[in-house]
Amino acid sequence: MSADKLTVADYPLAEKRPDLVRGKRGKSVDELTLDAVLDGTVTMEDLRITGLALAQQAEIARAVGRPTLAENFERAAELVEVPGETIMEIYELLRPGRAQTKDQLVAAARDLRDKHGAQRMAAFVEEAAEVYERRGLFRKRF
Amino acid sequence: MTDAPRPSPNRWKRFSDWDERPLRLDRFAVEDAASGFSAFASPYDPKPSGAVAGGTVTMMDGKPAADFDMIDLFIARYHLDPEVMPEAMAIPSIELARMLVDMSVPRDRLVRLAHGLTPAKLADVVAHLSALEIAFAYGKMRARKTPGNQGHVTNAKDDPLQMAADAATAVAFGFDEIETTMRVARNSWSNAVACAVGAAVGRWGTLFQCSSEEAEELRIGMAGFTSYAETVSVYGTEKSFIDGDDTPWSKAFLAAAYASRGIKMRCTSGAGSELLMGFHEKKSLLYLEARCLCLQRAMGVQGTQNGGIDGAPVTCTVPGGMRELMAENLIAVWLDLECASGNDARPTESEIRVGAKIMPYLISGSDLICSGFGSILKYDNSFNPSLLNGEELEDYLVLQRDFEADGGLTPVEETRVLELRKRAVEALSAVLEELDLAKPTAAMKASVVAASGSDETESYLPRDVALISEAIQAKGITVVDVIRALARRGYRDEAENLLKVVRLRVSGDYLQTSAVVRNGHVLSAVNDPNDYLGPGTGYRVSEARRAELVAIRDVLTREEVLRAEGVHKAAEAKRISYKTLGPAGSGKDTREVVVGVSPAFGIKLFQTVAGHPLSAILRALTDGIAAGGCRARVVRMRHTADTSFLGLSAARLAGSGVGIGIQAKGTAVIHHKDRLPHNNLELFSNSPITRLEHYRRMGENAAAYANGKLPEPVVVPTRGEAMGARYHARVSLIYAIETELTAEGAEPDDIEITFLGGT
Incomplete structure (x- = not known):
C-alpha cells in the first residue's frame, strides 16, 4: 500500500477531506446549496456519486478490513457512467432463464468492457455465464 | 349444598381459561428435520470442513469443488479467504464460541477469523451458545457502537x-x-x-x-x-x-x-x-x-x-x-x-x-x-x-x-x-x-x-x-x-x-x-x-x-400530588371540621371504639386513593360503630403513620380495647390492644378498590369485636389488578407527606369532628 492511500482518518470524506469531494460536474459540497438548486446552477447531475468517490470509499473500506465491500465499490465505480436502462437490461439478463444461451451474457460482458470500460464488471458477467452453463440455467422458464 | 351425585369433570377448567388466551392463536410445529422444521441442527446438515490448494478453495463443508452449486461457488470465490481459512477452520468450534463471549478477545480478531470460516462452521460455533451468551456476543460483535432503529x-x-x-x-x-x-x-x-x-x-x-x-x-x-x-x-x-x-x-x-x-x-x-x-x-x-x-x-x-x-x-x-x-x-x-x-x-x-x-x-x-x-x-x-x-x-x-x-x-x-x-x-x-x-x-x-x-x-x-x-x-x-x-x-x-x-x-x-x-x-x-x-x-x-x-409522559411528582390534594381541601372544608381537644387519655367506656387517624389526615391530605373524601370515610366508620351499638372516639396519632401502629395505639386507648387505624390514603385496620402489631383483626390493604360500604361494615365489625362477638370479616373483592403498578408511586409520595408530620414520642390528640352538610 502506498502512503497516500485513504484511511480511517480521512473519513467521513465530506467532513475530513472536503477537498477531495466533488460532484459529477466538479462542484464541491459547499457549492451544492439550496440557492444554487433554486437558481438552476445545481441539477440532479451534480448530486450523483462519481467513480472517483467510489474508488476512495473502496480504499477506506479496504483500510478497515472490508475487502469484499471494497470490491463492490470498485465494481460500482465502473457502472457510474453506464445508463440506467443498460443497467436494468444487464440485470434482467442475469436473472434465471432470461438468457437462453451463454452467448447473450458473453455479449453483454463485451459491451460492458468495450463501450463502458467496465473491466471488472465484464469479468463478473463472464463468470456468471460460466456458472450458469455449469448449473443448467440456460433453459426456458415459463 | 347437597350431596346429590354430580357428573365427574372431564377437564381442569384452567385449560379452558388458557384456550382463551391470545397465545393459543399461535400454532406450534413439531421438530421434524426432514420436513425442514429444525432450528439449529439437522442430521442432513454437513459437518464443517474446508480445504485450500494453490490459493483456491477445493472443499467446503464436505463438498468437493466439482460439486459446488451456485451458492457454494460464490461463497468459495468471494467470501472465503484462502489465507485465513486453514488457521480459522482448525480452531475447535467450542473454542471459537468461547472467544465470542470472552470480553478480552477483541472484535477485530474474530472478524478476521470469520473471513476463513465456512457456513457450517459458523453455524456450529454459535449453536454452542445459550440465548444469554448469544445476546452478550451480539452486543460485543455488532459493527457500529451506537445503536439505532x-x-x-x-x-x-x-x-x-x-x-x-x-x-x-x-x-x-x-x-x-x-x-x-x-x-x-x-x-x-x-x-x-x-x-x-x-x-x-x-x-x-x-x-x-x-x-x-x-x-x-x-x-x-x-x-x-x-x-x-x-x-x-x-x-x-x-x-x-x-x-x-x-x-x-x-x-x-x-x-x-x-x-x-x-x-x-x-x-x-x-x-x-x-x-x-x-x-x-x-x-x-x-x-x-x-x-x-x-x-x-x-x-x-x-x-x-x-x-x-x-x-x-x-x-x-x-x-x-x-x-x-x-x-x-x-x-x-x-x-x-x-x-x-x-x-x-x-x-x-x-x-x-x-x-x-x-x-x-x-x-x-x-x-x-x-x-x-x-x-x-x-x-x-x-x-x-x-x-x-x-x-x-x-x-x-x-x-x-x-x-x-x-x-x-x-x-x-x-x-x-x-x-x-x-x-x-x-x-x-x-x-x-x-x-x-x-x-x-x-x-x-x-x-x-x-x-x-x-x-x-x-x-x-x-x-x-x-x-x-x-x-x-x-x-x-x-x-x-x-x-x-x-x-x-x-x-x-x-x-x-x-x-x-x-x-x-x-x-x-x-x-x-x-x-x-x-x-x-x-x-x-x-x-x-x-x-x-x-x-x-x-x-x-x-x-x-x-x-x-x-422523559416519558405523565410522570408523577410530589408537587403534582400536593396540587391535587389542594383541589380537594376547599371542598372538604365545607363538609367537615376537625377541632383538636388536647391529649387523648385512656377510655373507660367498654363500648368505646377509638378511630386513630394518621398525622396528615384532613390536614394535608383530603381523599383516599380510591377518591373518597376523608369526611365520608369518617362518617362511614362512625356510623358503622354506632350501628353496632358502640360509641366512636376520634384520635389523631402524631407518633406514627403506620397502619398497624395507628390501629394498635387506637385499641390501647379504647375503653373496649378495640380500635381502628386509618391512613389518609384509605388503608385501614381493626386492632385489639392485646395483639401483636402486625397480627391485626381485619385489614383493608387495597385502598384503591375499597368502597364506602366496606368502611361502614368495618365500623360495624369493630363494634362487634368490642361486644365480644366474632363477626364475618369484611373482604374487599379484588380481580387481581396490579395495584402496585397503578398506585405505588402516588402512594409513596402521599405516605412521605404523612411521615413528615410524625414526631418521635408525640402524644395522640382527641379530635372533635363535626359534619357540616356540604357536598
Whole structure:
C-alpha cells in the first residue's frame, strides 16, 4: 500500500477531506446549496456519486478490513457512467432463464468492457455465464 | 349444598381459561428435520470442513469443488479467504464460541477469523451458545457502537397526506431509517414523494426507502427520493434462489448498481424463507441462513436485514426458534455486516412473547434493532404487522427507561407531534399543488393531522393516489423538483433538509458499513466502531441521552400530588371540621371504639386513593360503630403513620380495647390492644378498590369485636389488578407527606369532628 492511500482518518470524506469531494460536474459540497438548486446552477447531475468517490470509499473500506465491500465499490465505480436502462437490461439478463444461451451474457460482458470500460464488471458477467452453463440455467422458464 | 351425585369433570377448567388466551392463536410445529422444521441442527446438515490448494478453495463443508452449486461457488470465490481459512477452520468450534463471549478477545480478531470460516462452521460455533451468551456476543460483535432503529411508515389507503404526517412523526421519535411500501404497486412514486417530504420535517438525516419491485425501486432511487434499499433478498438453497427469480450474480450486480447511484443498500435474508418456498433440502434453519450471510459478505454488501424477517413467524413455531433468530443475527455481525436485526414481522399474538423477543436486542443494542418497527397502527402496516407497532410504541419507550437501554427511540411531547404533523401535511400539500399533482382540501388535511390511523381519515383513496403516482412518473419529477417546490412555497427548512440527504450521495460516506446520520454527521462502523472490551467500554448511555430516554409522559411528582390534594381541601372544608381537644387519655367506656387517624389526615391530605373524601370515610366508620351499638372516639396519632401502629395505639386507648387505624390514603385496620402489631383483626390493604360500604361494615365489625362477638370479616373483592403498578408511586409520595408530620414520642390528640352538610 502506498502512503497516500485513504484511511480511517480521512473519513467521513465530506467532513475530513472536503477537498477531495466533488460532484459529477466538479462542484464541491459547499457549492451544492439550496440557492444554487433554486437558481438552476445545481441539477440532479451534480448530486450523483462519481467513480472517483467510489474508488476512495473502496480504499477506506479496504483500510478497515472490508475487502469484499471494497470490491463492490470498485465494481460500482465502473457502472457510474453506464445508463440506467443498460443497467436494468444487464440485470434482467442475469436473472434465471432470461438468457437462453451463454452467448447473450458473453455479449453483454463485451459491451460492458468495450463501450463502458467496465473491466471488472465484464469479468463478473463472464463468470456468471460460466456458472450458469455449469448449473443448467440456460433453459426456458415459463 | 347437597350431596346429590354430580357428573365427574372431564377437564381442569384452567385449560379452558388458557384456550382463551391470545397465545393459543399461535400454532406450534413439531421438530421434524426432514420436513425442514429444525432450528439449529439437522442430521442432513454437513459437518464443517474446508480445504485450500494453490490459493483456491477445493472443499467446503464436505463438498468437493466439482460439486459446488451456485451458492457454494460464490461463497468459495468471494467470501472465503484462502489465507485465513486453514488457521480459522482448525480452531475447535467450542473454542471459537468461547472467544465470542470472552470480553478480552477483541472484535477485530474474530472478524478476521470469520473471513476463513465456512457456513457450517459458523453455524456450529454459535449453536454452542445459550440465548444469554448469544445476546452478550451480539452486543460485543455488532459493527457500529451506537445503536439505532428503523420504522415502517405505510397506511391502508396509500394516502400521501397521512404518509407525510406519519413520516414526520417517525422522524421525531428518532428512527434512523424509515421504510415504506404500498397496498397498490403503482402508488410507489406517490409514497416516495410523500415520505421524502415528511421525513424532511423537523430535522434532517433520516434515511428513507421505498420497497417496491426491484427495477422500480432502483428507478425511484435514481430520481433521488430514496436514500437506501434493503429488499434485495438472497436465499440459502440454489432452488429457492432461482425460484426467487435471481442468482448470486444478478443480486451482486444489483448491489453494485445501487452503489453506483450513491444509494445505501443491504440485503435481506432470514430463517424460514427456504422453508416457506419449499426448497429447504432438509437442512436446519441456521445452516441455510449461515449460507445466506456468507453470500452477502461475498457480494460485498455493507449489511443485511436478517433475523427471520418474513420467515420469523414460521421459525418461531419450532423449538428454539427465537434463539435461532438471535444466533443468525450473531453470525451476521460476526461477518462484519451491518445488521437490521429483524424484530419485524409479528411472530405471535402473545404480548409476553413479543416482550421477550425484543428484550435481548434492547439490552445488547443493534445497528437497527427492528428492521421495521411499525411506527403506524397494525392495520395500516402494509408489510403486515410488526413485532412492535404504533399501538405499543409507548411500551417500548418505557422499556428503554426501565432498563436504561438505548433502543434508538426518544419520547416526544404531544404538542410537538401535532405541530410536526401539521407542518408535514402542509408541506406535502404545497408540493402537490406546486407540481400540479393534486389540491388537498382543508378538511382532508385536518382529518389526517389528528388521525391515529387511516380508519379516521377523510383523505385520498388508493385510486386517487394512483393518478398522483402516475403523474409523478409521467412528468419525470425528481427530488430536485420537489426541493424547488418546497422552497418556492416557503418550506425552506424542509427543502434544505431534503437536499442534505440527497447530497450524502456525492461523497458516498454513508455507503460504508452501518452508516446512519446523527446530528448532521455520518456515523458508521468506520468512525464509530464497536470497541467493546468489557465494562466501561463500548456503547454507554450518556447523561444527556439518559435524560432523553427517561422523559416519558405523565410522570408523577410530589408537587403534582400536593396540587391535587389542594383541589380537594376547599371542598372538604365545607363538609367537615376537625377541632383538636388536647391529649387523648385512656377510655373507660367498654363500648368505646377509638378511630386513630394518621398525622396528615384532613390536614394535608383530603381523599383516599380510591377518591373518597376523608369526611365520608369518617362518617362511614362512625356510623358503622354506632350501628353496632358502640360509641366512636376520634384520635389523631402524631407518633406514627403506620397502619398497624395507628390501629394498635387506637385499641390501647379504647375503653373496649378495640380500635381502628386509618391512613389518609384509605388503608385501614381493626386492632385489639392485646395483639401483636402486625397480627391485626381485619385489614383493608387495597385502598384503591375499597368502597364506602366496606368502611361502614368495618365500623360495624369493630363494634362487634368490642361486644365480644366474632363477626364475618369484611373482604374487599379484588380481580387481581396490579395495584402496585397503578398506585405505588402516588402512594409513596402521599405516605412521605404523612411521615413528615410524625414526631418521635408525640402524644395522640382527641379530635372533635363535626359534619357540616356540604357536598
